[in-house]
Amino acid sequence: MTASLLDIRDLSLNIGDHPILKGVDLSIAPGEVMGLVGESGSGKSMTALTVMRLLPFAAQASGNVRFDGIDLIAATEDQMCALRGDDIGMVFQEPMTALNPVKTIGEQVAEGIRVHTGAARAEAEERARKMLDRVGLPAEKFPLSRYPHELSGGQRQRVVIAIACALKPKLLIADEPTTALDVVLQKQILELLKDLVRENRMGLLLISHDLAVVTEMADRITILRHGEVMEEGETARVLSEQVHPYTRQLAQASMHVPKRGVLPSPLWGGSANDRSAAEIVRRGEGGGDIHPSSKTEPSSPPPPRLDHFASQSALADPPHKGEGKDGPLLAVKSVSRLYPGRRLSLFRRDTPVHAVDDVSLSIAPGRSVALVGRSGCGKSTLARMILALDRPTSGEIRFRGETVTGKGEAELKAARRDMQVVFQDPYGSFDPRQKVERLVTEPLHLMEKKPSRAERREMATHALTEVGLSASDLDKYPHEFSGGQRQRLSIARAIITRPKLVVADEPVSALDVSIRAQILDLFADLNGRLGVAYLFITHDLTVARAITDDVLVMHEGRIVERGATKEVLDRPQSQAARALVEAAPDLHRAIARKMQEQG
């Protein structure tokens, strides 16, 4: 092996009394891509920040970190300033907040150049211009005078990369550079990084929780867990042999597909490209009558006294006349949502933006449906309208046969009870000062008859056991739970009113792969046991593939393709669907390709 560019030996790091890293070894040769994989809290970012010496105040590092012959742990702050941004560049996870909002992108790229080369403003700006051209932000559309808020997430990440690579560093550290981006942007950004590495013979330390992404990019891979290196070696070998149990566990979790029960019959009210209609015929009518509760074996203890609540409380489901059992649970009929255009001058506006454009769809009871699309395609706007949190400009949304469009809050109570939501961020969606019992029983105010204290507690206990938590968790506060457990809490909150439909907006994208596998299992299990229908909003096709029956592909406000999930994802017809499928990282494919490359 050639002399390494970065050589980390026995690195340990404590924050206060808390050990973060325990004897980490890692090395990168010039021009080499090292993938650093691990779950949250494993110390990936702290390793990177140690190299940059941008650790939090209380952190204490010990061990040996050498970069290009310089001891980084002993280096003075002045030496580090000279290295950062010149020989070592860094790209961060969250492009939306990584740029200073009050400075132009030109200033921000040129600044690093000026700090290190002492170049005059004009000269630095010229170099900044070239660099922005290189990362795919041409001068005509992206003059130096643009401000960050005028750019999208992917464009901002390109600016951050331009800042990091402006002086052709020997080492680039990219900490989850694409986690906040949709798959199509992810692919573009990864390719850009790959090209820059090749052009400048940079070493790249690529940090990610996504095994598929790292496999595609990295020559060698280091797997980190609880601050310790589990395994290190050539990507192809590590992932094909999967010698270490943790490696195997990670790989399996990344490809996890939950077991699901028999599907209830699909029902599509849509207009375009109705492939699953054929399926209904093929499958016959029998599928529709299967009782949700008898479909799968319940894996957790049988729901205690479910009937009690079902018969006595207002949750009991009055049979719907007319709509009947076979009617769609949710029917969206040519719904559009316009946003006023950008103000051009005091009295003139741009033409309105169609966030959602003439969308029709329907979801049958118990069906699991994915709404996939790139960020900004209108999928969240559509979900908000379905949840009656936003009003369509035109069109109608019917839930269980009754319209929800343009109704007041009082009239919406029944619909809200039967339609709950799970959000992406398990950290932000709970009031930290309330106990679990209160948080989980929050939707009960939607009930016709107010449950008593004891009833509330019982229902909360029941909901918690259903998501795999226990009654002893009722009196805890949200901070006492891990991310995955918190997402279980959100799900418990969503199912406590026995809803018929749960809208889940990227419910697993903030979770680690192993946790994510568990949560997907939970979703599948609840779908089987309670017969809840799902609308999963996601840009992650593995989620769609794992847990949904049907998929809707959304692009620029329209639904461009729909059908059975497997069929659409295996043989996408529309341009938008193809782009998504091609860009989606896939561990199987990535390993196969690496095996060929590395022999």
Next chain:
Amino acid sequence: MTAYLLKRLVIAAITLVLASMVVFAVLEIVPGDPARLMLGMNASAEQVELLRSQLGLNDPLALRYLHWAGGLLHLDFGRSYTYSVPVLDLVRERGVVSLPLALIALALSTVIAIPVGLYSASRRGHAGDAVAMGAAQVGVAVPNFWFALLLIYCFAVWLRWVPAGGFAGWGAGIWPALKSLILPAIALALPQAAILARVTRQALLEVLSEDYIRTARAKGMPYRAVLWRHALRNALIPVLTIMGLQFAFLLAGTVIIENVFYLPGLGRLVIQAIAQRDLIVVESVVMLLVAAVIAINLIVDLSYAVVDPRLRSRE
């Protein structure tokens, strides 16, 4: 940007009109007959009635409001009941004391507070930060009249650098006038600076935990440069807000300090006018102050847009 500007202007105008109505209405409710006060206790009922009709006090309320508000528009504030001189002259005479005083105090407070805030934020948790913030705490707690007395004792009585009170007037030259304003300005500025320093520190600390600060550090910029070039400007919005509020206070809320230093400022004018039921003076001065506060808020709003490009492109 023009849309933002126009919107702010319209809001300011509407606020001004509403404020004028409130000011007028409140003073109508206050008991006490100005005509009787002007004529003294011995005046007969007829004399009072005559003066009332001369002053227009018997007209319907709406008419009197329109008359008064119309006058304000071309700076005709009417005549003082007690001094029998145009209110404008009174206000001008006092304004040349109060306005410079407020400006000097604000400038002093800013010059002290921003560097202290920057220093404290950059040395967060260190001894320097603790000392600076401890001093700020004391600065907030000390009553300004007591501090003013201390200043008088030290610089006027003991060192004899400046006069202990009174105002020399601008006619005698700038220096004597400034000399009589400097102590009151310091007394006013200190508590304001203490508050502003804390706000600056807090705003900076918040900004310093932002991701873009880390980006800037990863470029290789020294910490101090990051603080100046990236953090300060982003922290300015809360600082500007507080400065706007403080200037409004300094213009009108300085009665105590004016009394301590025997300065003929606007604050004292209002207090005297209230005591003498000189309603027209009270109304006018209050209106002027309201207008000043609205103007300051407008300037603060516009400076937000200068600081933050996101506000410029939004409407």
